[in-house]
Amino acid sequence: MRIFGLSISTIIWLVGKRNIVGTRVRQARRIAKPPITQVDLVARLQLLGVVIDQSGLSKIENGQRPVSDIEVVALAKALKVSVAWLLEGTSTPSISQ
Numbered sequence: 178m179r180i181f182g183l184s185i186s187t188i189i190w191l192v193g194k195r196n197i198v199g200t201r202v203r204q205a206r207r208i209a210k211p212p213i214t215q216v217d218l219v220a221r222l223q224l225l226g227v228v229i230d231q232s233g234l235s236k237i238e239n240g241q242r243p244v245s246d247i248e249v250v251a252l253a254k255a256l257k258v259s260v261a262w263l264l265e266g267t268s269t270p271s272i273s274q
Contacts, residue, residue, distance in 0.1 A: 182265070194240035198249055198263045203238040205256040205263075213256065221255035222248075 206213040213221075215234050222229055227248055229237070236242035244252070253260045 195242055196237060196240055196244040198244055198252065199238045199240045201258075201263050201266050202234075202252055202256065205258050209256065218252075218255055222251050225251045225254060227251040 202218075206215070206218060215231050215238075219229060219231050219234055229248065233242060237244055237248075249263055250260055253263050256263075
């Protein structure tokens with residue numbers, strides 16, 4: 178059974194999380210060439226007008242902090258991935274141009 182395109186096991190896993198993009202943000206940072214540090218990502222976000230400090234980014238990646246729609250769009254731009262990939266995920270990120 179699937180709800181909103183998510184399996185029941187995924188929904189159960191997400192119950193303890195405050196966002197669904199955190200693990201993908203970390204994944205995108207790490208597979209970027211060269212890898213993007215949290216500090217680098219924070220700087221990129223600031224250039225886009227979104228202020229999140231390193232501690233806040235860490236909490237996002239760990240699922241401990243909610244993420245607004247504006248922040249999701251900025252994260253996607255800063256990481257050069259699609260918003261859809263951050264929200265839905267696939268085995269590899271789709272790189273946006």
